[in-house]
Amino acid sequence: MKSYNIAVIGGDGTGPEVVREAVKVLEVAAKKFKLKLDYTNYDLGGARYLRTGEALPDSVLAELRKFPAILLGAIGHPDVKPGILEKGILLRTRFELEQYINLRPVKLYDERFCPLKAKKPEDIDFVVVRENNEGLYTGVGGIVFKGTPNEVALQESVNTRRGVERCLRYAFEFARKRNKGKKLMLCGKTNVLTYAFDLWERAFHEIGQKDYPDIKREYAHVDATTMWFVKNPEWFDVIVTDNLFGDIITDLGAMVQGGMGIAAGGNINPQGTSMFEPIGGSAPKYTDKGVINPLAAICAGAMMLDFLGETKAAKAIETAVIKITREKMKSLAAGKMGYSTSEVGDLVAAAL
Ligand code: IPM
Numbered sequence: 001m002k003s004y005n006i007a008v009i010g011g012d013g014t015g016p017e018v019v020r021e022a023v024k025v026l027e028v029a030a031k032k033f034k035l036k037l038d039y040t041n042y043d044l045g046g047a048r049y050l051r052t053g054e055a056l057p058d059s060v061l062a063e064l065r066k067f068p069a070i071l072l073g074a075i076g077h078p079d080v081k082p083g084i085l086e087k088g089i090l091l092r093t094r095f096e097l098e099q100y101i102n103l104r105p106v107k108l109y110d111e112r113f114c115p116l117k118a119k120k121p122e123d124i125d126f127v128v129v130r131e132n133n134e135g136l137y138t139g140v141g142g143i144v145f146k147g148t149p150n151e152v153a154l155q156e157s158v159n160t161r162r163g164v165e166r167c168l169r170y171a172f173e174f175a176r177k178r179n180k181g182k183k184l185m186l187c188g189k190t191n192v193l194t195y196a197f198d199l200w201e202r203a204f205h206e207i208g209q210k211d212y213p214d215i216k217r218e219y220a221h222v223d224a225t226t227m228w229f230v231k232n233p234e235w236f237d238v239i240v241t242d243n244l245f246g247d248i249i250t251d252l253g254a255m256v257q258g259g260m261g262i263a264a265g266g267n268i269n270p271q272g273t274s275m276f277e278p279i280g281g282s283a284p285k286y287t288d289k290g291v292i293n294p295l296a297a298i299c300a301g302a303m304m305l306d307f308l309g310e311t312k313a314a315k316a317i318e319t320a321v322i323k324i325t326r327e328k329m330k331s332l333a334a335g336k337m338g339y340s341t342s343e344v345g346d347l348v349a350a351a352l
């Protein structure tokens with residue numbers, strides 16, 4: 001029997017509630033597919049920070065490195081200044097564990113939940129490969145003459161050939177393995193960001209031409225990409241982009257696929273510890289009310305199994321989620337599902 005050690009970080013707000021349902025479903029999958037999943041819980045997040053003054057102790061980060069995968073609920077607390085937990089926990093883990101890919105599938109499971117007129121599940125099925133370790137997220141920059149009329153703030157986008165290349169290669173490989181449209185679109189801003197996206201674009205074509213001639217290469221500016229997400233989502237197959245553009249377009253992607261209640265993502269280090277999360281955040285106002293949608297966390301659990309190589313189990317969870325989404329859910333929004341958080345977990349578990 002294959003066994004896997006999983007680190008679980010419920011985190012803040014509704015994080016623990018949705019992770020509980022994800023684990024419930026993972027356990028059913030484990031039984032069905034004869035896997036053993038051992039969970040270790042880590043108390044991280046705003047509450048711990050407020051209690052101890054530490055966001056992520058070095059010793060905890062060192063422990064996290066030993067797991068093949070981490071399941072994360074959400075990070076973000078209303079009583080902690082924005083940036084502290086995000087940088088201190090989420091970004092630090094992404095960077096230090098070299099989770100250089102943020103993989104975000106955008107897939108519509110039921111047309112009732114699409115805000116776009118007349119779009120069907122077959123029209124909305126693409127994946128964003130977001131660079132996850134560089135760009136405007138590194139914290140390079142600074143402020144001088146703060147608080148004076150001469151104040152200057154600089155925030156620089158870091159794009160290394162190595163970082164860009166490994167991201168592009170992952171995206172090309174992904175498009176090949178996915179075997180759907182066999183195309184990869186670079187989303188950038190070559191008309192204005194003429195240094196950063198010059199590097200991206202050259203690397204994109206060099207690598208594509210040399211090593212992935214079977215994958216069709218396309219390019220779109222980020223502003224046009226957002227327009228097409230709404231107008232022609234069926235054009236997309238796999239999109240690769242930098243950290244900030246990826247952040248922005250995947251929130252739009254989440255809406256197009258039915259909302260934050262269903263959107264999951266993986267912070268991936270193909271050779272190391274990867275971290276899977278619902279991308280919706282901690283939703284403080286819904287905390288402990290039993291109304292938050294756990295499907296995104298359940299889908300994150302499925303992505304985790306897929307990463308671990310348990311593709312059949314992952315697929316089975318997704319199939320159960322699709323069935324419940326189509327046959328049971330009244331809405332994917334918090335409080336409107338027609339079921340409580342744990343009932344949705346039960347429904348998926350039963351379908352599985
Ligand atoms: C996300 C989030 C994070 C990001 C925040 C919380 C730092 O928005 O995972 O998309 O910007 O990457």
Ligand code: MN
Nearest residue numbers: 247248251279
């Ligand atoms: Mn985001």
